[in-house]
Amino acid sequence: MTATILDGKAFAARVRDSVAAHVARLTEEKGITPGLAVVLVGKDPASQVYVTSKGKMTLEVGMASFEHRLAEDSSEQELLGLIDRLNADPAVHGILVQLPLPEHLDPDLVINAIDPAKDVDGFHVSNVGLLGTGQKGMVPCTPLGCLMMLRDHHGSLTGKEAVVIGRSNIVGKPMAQLLLGESCTVTTAHSRTRDLSEVVRRADILVAAVGRPEMVPGDWIKPGATVIDVGINRVAAPEKGEGRTRLVGDCHYESCAAVAGAITPVPGGVGPMTIACLLANTLTACCRANALPEPEGMIP
Ligand code: NDP
Numbered sequence: 001m002t003a004t005i006l007d008g009k010a011f012a013a014r015v016r017d018s019v020a021a022h023v024a025r026l027t028e029e030k031g032i033t034p035g036l037a038v039v040l041v042g043k044d045p046a047s048q049v050y051v052t053s054k055g056k057m058t059l060e061v062g063m064a065s066f067e068h069r070l071a072e073d074s075s076e077q078e079l080l081g082l083i084d085r086l087n088a089d090p091a092v093h094g095i096l097v098q099l100p101l102p103e104h105l106d107p108d109l110v111i112n113a114i115d116p117a118k119d120v121d122g123f124h125v126s127n128v129g130l131l132g133t134g135q136k137g138m139v140p141c142t143p144l145g146c147l148m149m150l151r152d153h154h155g156s157l158t159g160k161e162a163v164v165i166g167r168s169n170i171v172g173k174p175m176a177q178l179l180l181g182e183s184c185t186v187t188t189a190h191s192r193t194r195d196l197s198e199v200v201r202r203a204d205i206l207v208a209a210v211g212r213p214e215m216v217p218g219d220w221i222k223p224g225a226t227v228i229d230v231g232i233n234r235v236a237a238p239e240k241g242e243g244r245t246r247l248v249g250d251c252h253y254e255s256c257a258a259v260a261g262a263i264t265p266v267p268g269g270v271g272p273m274t275i276a277c278l279l280a281n282t283l284t285a286c287c288r289a290n291a292l293p294e295p296e297g298m299i300p
Pocket of ligand 1: 190191196209231
């Protein structure tokens with residue numbers, strides 16, 4: 001069997017086009033431009049790249065982008081002061097604080113200071129609670145992107161056996177909640193799970209969010225299953241030259257693709273969907289803030 005490749009890059013481009021069309025209509029008909037504020041504290045190189053690319057894509061879909069880069073040694077008071085101002089600013093509909101924060105800042109305290117209605121990352125404890133109780137809130141972008149791809153490929157997910165490897169607050173837990181919301185039978189596996197290979201073999205849908213390069217081999221995969229590989233791992237690639245690297249997922253792509261019915265590649269799978277969903281969440285937050293109908297198909 002050769003798996004269908006779930007092309008996240010192309011899907012994300014379609015989501016961004018749809019967001020851009022909504023934004024153009026909002027601006028033209030209502031004079032409202034959705035705005036996303038991104039806050040970066042410190043100089044983490046990966047975070048700098050993410051923040052720059054988020055700002056660029058925000059502008060590309062016609063939204064306003066507000067970037068706040070704070071020094072590494074910024075105090076908690078300074079950061080909370082900025083969040084207060086962004087919470088009160090009517091031009092800002094979405095606020096994202098780039099994680100990880102420097103060690104002296106408490107991420108829970110900072111995230112929970114964001115107005116939940118503007119929490120487009122969906123990490124505020126209110127949004128976590130709303131998702132857990134099946135109510136409308138803001139859904140974290142990476143699992144939302146995974147769900148969009150699954151719905152697009154399968155239509156209904158009802159009754160499917162879903163296994164999520166990973167229980168982080170950012171990916172694993174919200175992913176499991178979303179799949180439960182779709183009436184899947186959900187198992188969440190983690191580092192203490194016994195017989196992981198046997199657990200994974202039950203899965204009609206596997207979501208791997210671990211952070212261990214190529215940990216899942218093809219012989220763990222149920223024939224025909226759908227594999228969503230969230231992992232982004234940089235490994236040495238001596239075949240490309242000395243000191244060169246490449247990105248791989250948590251699943252061993254070739255062997256899994258030989259057994260699965262569908263699979264997301266790394267890169268070009270889940271990754272591009274994350275930023276597209278961030279933009280979709282910002283649009284949704286803007287519509288809600290202005291008591292306008294929400295764009296369809298963006299939020300479960
Ligand atoms: P975390 O490190 O927060 O969580 C990893 C999870 O994997 C933990 O729950 C851990 O279990 C579990 N785990 C670790 N080792 C094993 C093992 N041997 N067997 C089974 N489970 C194991 O990572 P994140 O959730 O933040 O990210 C996961 C991956 O997804 C990373 O590669 C990250 O780069 C990527 N990612 C990709 C995004 C995208 O846009 N595509 C966005 C966010 C993340 P335990 O809880 O027991 O420690």
